[in-house]
Amino acid sequence: MVISLIVARLRRFNIQALIITSSLLCLHYLTSSLISLLYHHLQSHNHPRHLLTTMRALLFAAALSASVKAAAVSAAAQQCRRGNTDDPTSTLQPEDDCEGPAVQSFLIRMIWIRHGLSCANALDDCHTDGANLTSIDPQLARSIDGALRAATPGVSIDWAWGVRPKGWVDARGDVATDCALRVAGLPRQLPDGSERLSGVLGFDGDVVRLHDLYQDPALTTCSTFQSRRAGAALRAFLAAQRWGVDLVASSTLLRAAQTAMHMFPGAHVVQLPFIDERAPAAMTALQLDNAPMTDRAQRARLQDGASSGASGTVDGGLLAKRLLERRRSTYPRGAHDFDKFKAVVANQLLPDLLRARASGAQATIAAMPAAPQRDAVVARALAAARPADLRAGGVGVVLARRGRAGLFTVPRGATAATAAPPGRTLYRQGPAIGRAEAAALEKAGTPVLNFAVVGHGAMIRRHCLADAVAAEVAEARANCTLGAAAGGGGSGPCGDVGSDGRVEPNARANNNAAYEKLFVVDVSVPDRSSSGGGGGGGGGAAGGAADAVVVLREVAGDCPVIMDAPSRAESMRSPMRGDLASCTLPFDVRPFLALGGDALGGGARASDVEGRPATACEAAADAPGAFPVMHLVSV
Numbered sequence: 121m122v123i124s125l126i127v128a129r130l131r132r133f134n135i136q137a138l139i140i141t142s143s144l145l146c147l148h149y150l151t152s153s154l155i156s157l158l159y160h161h162l163q164s165h166n167h168p169r170h171l172l173t174t175m176r177a178l179l180f181a182a183a184l185s186a187s188v189k190a191a192a193v194s195a196a197a198q199q200c201r202r203g204n205t206d207d208p209t210s211t212l213q214p215e216d217d218c219e220g221p222a223v224q225s226f227l228i229r230m231i232w233i234r235h236g237l238s239c240a241n242a243l244d245d246c247h248t249d250g251a252n253l254t255s256i257d258p259q260l261a262r263s264i265d266g267a268l269r270a271a272t273p274g275v276s277i278d279w280a281w282g283v284r285p286k287g288w289v290d291a292r293g294d295v296a297t298d299c300a301l302r303v304a305g306l307p308r309q310l311p312d313g314s315e316r317l318s319g320v321l322g323f324d325g326d327v328v329r330l331h332d333l334y335q336d337p338a339l340t341t342c343s344t345f346q347s348r349r350a351g352a353a354l355r356a357f358l359a360a361q362r363w364g365v366d367l368v369a370s371s372t373l374l375r376a377a378q379t380a381m382h383m384f385p386g387a388h389v390v391q392l393p394f395i396d397e398r399a400p401a402a403m404t405a406l407q408l409d410n411a412p413m414t415d416r417a418q419r420a421r422l423q424d425g426a427s428s429g430a431s432g433t434v435d436g437g438l439l440a441k442r443l444l445e446r447r448r449s450t451y452p453r454g455a456h457d458f459d460k461f462k463a464v465v466a467n468q469l470l471p472d473l474l475r476a477r478a479s480g481a482q483a484t485i486a487a488m489p490a491a492p493q494r495d496a497v498v499a500r501a502l503a504a505a506r507p508a509d510l511r512a513g514g515v516g517v518v519l520a521r522r523g524r525a526g527l528f529t530v531p532r533g534a535t536a537a538t539a540a541p542p543g544r545t546l547y548r549q550g551p552a553i554g555r556a557e558a559a560a561l562e563k564a565g566t567p568v569l570n571f572a573v574v575g576h577g578a579m580i581r582r583h584c585l586a587d588a589v590a591a592e593v594a595e596a597r598a599n600c601t602l603g604a605a606a607g608g609g610g611s612g613p614c615g616d617v618g619s620d621g622r623v624e625p626n627a628r629a630n631n632n633a634a635y636e637k638l639f640v641v642d643v644s645v646p647d648r649s650s651s652g653g654g655g656g657g658g659g660g661a662a663g664g665a666a667d668a669v670v671v672l673r674e675v676a677g678d679c680p681v682i683m684d685a686p687s688r689a690e691s692m693r694s695p696m697r698g699d700l701a702s703c704t705l706p707f708d709v710r711p712f713l714a715l716g717g718d719a720l721g722g723g724a725r726a727s728d729v730e731g732r733p734a735t736a737c738e739a740a741a742d743a744p745g746a747f748p749v750m751h752l753v754s755v
Contacts, residue, residue, distance in 0.1 A: 223644040226470060227562055229363070230637040231572040231682060233383065234580055234629040236343035236350075237691055238375040239703035240334040240409040241631070245692055246286045246299035246712045253283040253299065253712070260711060264333060267706035268303075271335050271408050275305035283330070283712075294321045299330040299712055306405055316405075323402045332399075335408040335706055338421065339378045342691065342699035342737035343631065350632035351383030353747035354683050358570075366473045367571035370434075371395045372412045372453040374421060377434045379632070380574040381422070389434045392469075393451035394461035397576035412453045421705075450499040458583055459510040459549070460502045466641045466672040467498050467519060467547055473569050501547075509548075512674070516548025545668045550642070552676035558638050566640075580629045584637060584679035588627040596625075632685035632747070638675035643668060681750040686740050694736040 247253055261279060268275055281302040288296045306326055308316050317325045339347065358365060368387040370376035373396055380389045397410040412418065422434055451464075497519050502510075505517040562568060581589060629635065645668055692699075698718040703709045716736075733739040740746060 223642065225561060225566050226474075226641045226643070227558060227566050227568045228465060228470065228639040228641060229568060229570045230465075230639070231354075231358075231363075231365070231570065232580055232584060232635045232637045232679065233354075233379065233572060233574045234577055234631050234633055235370075235373070235376045235379040235574050236339045236347040236382070237631045237688060238337040238343070238409075239340055239700065239709050240331045240337040241688065242340055242692065242695070242700055242703060243298045243329070243331045243334065243709055243712060244286075244688070245695065245714075246330060247714060248286045250285045250288075252714075253285055256283060257711065260707060263707035267335060268333055268408075270706075271411065272305075272406065275303055275406075278302040278304050284327075290321045290325065290327060291319050292317070292321070292325075296321060296327075296329065297331075300327050301330060301333070302327050303406070321404070323405055325405065328404050328406045330712060331409060332404045332406045333408055334709070335411055336374045336413045336418070337409055338702050338705070339375050339382075340699055340703060340737075341701045342695075342735060342741075344378070344382055344702070345733065345738045346632055346686070346691065346741040347379050347382035348385075349741045350683070350685055350747050351385070353749070354383060354634055357683060357749045363570045365572050366477060366569050367469065369571060370574040371397070371576060373397065373410065373576070374413065374418055376574040376576065377418065377422065380572070381434065383574070383632075384572065391435060392461065392573065393453070393464060394455045394457045395573070395575045395579060396454050396456050398456045398578055400578070410454070415453070450495045456579070457507075458579060459507065460505075462549065462639065462672050462674070463502055463505075463510060463517070463547055464498060465639065466670050467545070468495060469571070470569070470641055470643075473571070474567075477569070512549040512551060514548060516546055519545040519547060545670060547670045547672070550671045550673040553640060553673045555638070555675055555677065558640060558675050561640060572634075577629055580635065580679075581625075581627065584635045585627050585629070587678045589625045592625040592627050630685040630687050631691070634682040635679035636682050637679050640673045640675070642671045642673070644671075645669075683747055683749050685747055690740050691737050693740075696735045696737070699735050699737045 256279070261277075265277060268277060278301075284296060284300040286296060286298045288300055290296070290300075300321065302319070303326055306316060310316060310324055314324065319325070319327060321327045321329075365384070365387075367390060368380055368384045369390045369392045370380040372391045372393065377389055377391060380387070396412065399407045399410065413421070419434070501517050501519045509515050509517055694716060695713060696716040696718065697710060700710050700713070700715070701718075718734075733742040
């Protein structure tokens, strides 16, 4: 009982206080033992003449023991209060009780932005008239061939087959959504053992969209203008809400990094892993548009012409300097895995942002992996993790150090539990929570961290618009069924339902639109004085074996729209050559499009320095209400 009490009161001790108090407690137990020995000696030897002397010794020892014990408890409380007061990064108050497990919750608000229109997006408006594609300039063909060979050695274009216009229908009945080309050199056998089809679009065919061959496209010239306008509107909203942005980030694709630089001028943009784009399943056998260039190549593109007037810098991923010097790779570029992305948010971004902001319960965060090798620890664990373990309800993943590397730091005010060198952090996803619970946490004073992330349409649709997509798909299939019943049946597609039963929903994020995605992260240090272990989200038996337990809970439901933006159809209603001046690498897209002049009125392009729209696309972004701030049901 006494031991449990003392251990509980030592939970918020630093190592020095632990040593001192342990010494005092040892003295306390020594004096208690002395009392017991004297008492038994008195009983066994029956020396009445020594009774007075013995009793005096007993009283003195008891008083000394009580004083030592009181001093130990007082020292623990005083040290805890001093740690709370002295540590400038602690949220604890001097009068706060220092008992109980170290548990802290954090609310993370991700301002999720879809990138601006890219040069590959522009190819969605490729010529619909095959006559415009009968003669391809040899130099342009060589550019396309060279780009393809560099990205996918052994694969080439069958120019004898030609370039098919947008709307071309393949042998299976699928319709090309932009110009199509036939490629040679793809593996003939698919993973399921079937043969690749000739003259067919899709994953199992050898015909791909021109869009798919445009590796890591840049923003269009018009989209650069749009992103600046969108950024100004979004920053004004964030300032009005008093949402300070702790981090500006993007995927590892060039168009996302450029969008972040233009929307948040002067910001240091960090490229995050696991949020790159992926084409829908079965759409294409190649998707070079979603394959990032190397970090060095991207930096060269971003620095070329100061990225068309953008200011700021881009950090090519969460890579510690030591690891870069050793040329060791940590996180993969081009990966697409939202569960792993959330693990990075909870185990790497959160502690990094807390240290940068110099706020939060650092005594708890101290038990988590720390720089400069945190990224290696997290990346290694995620690479080995099974997908099911990382999903909500999974057993989680243990982030463990190797050897004796110093992966953890102990700031001032650390507890006794975290002062010992920890080696294991258990991370897992907890059950989803509602917005009302998140609102209650913020109202109760839970620390809130905001970061803006420029990502991509597929992931935003899946994790921010899932309810809207499901409703649209259900409605399309219901209408198709009703129509077939009324018409006495039939074959082929009906309405929005394709021949294979797939539905391409219209619910999607416009380019430059912003959404609010919320997470709650609970960080706890398990109670070493009990066998149950784990607090703050329930680490369970696994948590009892870890030095810290990190639980991420995602707020359920579709994401509220913070700011909308013009649709692609609005932006590209009357495209002009000046809108696509930046779209020349890896090849020039303009020969494949029906375009107007360089600028409105047929004159020379106006200078962006003056901030005047030069094309119809830019004028759409400059119109009143082009980037409306929506009704936000926020926490």
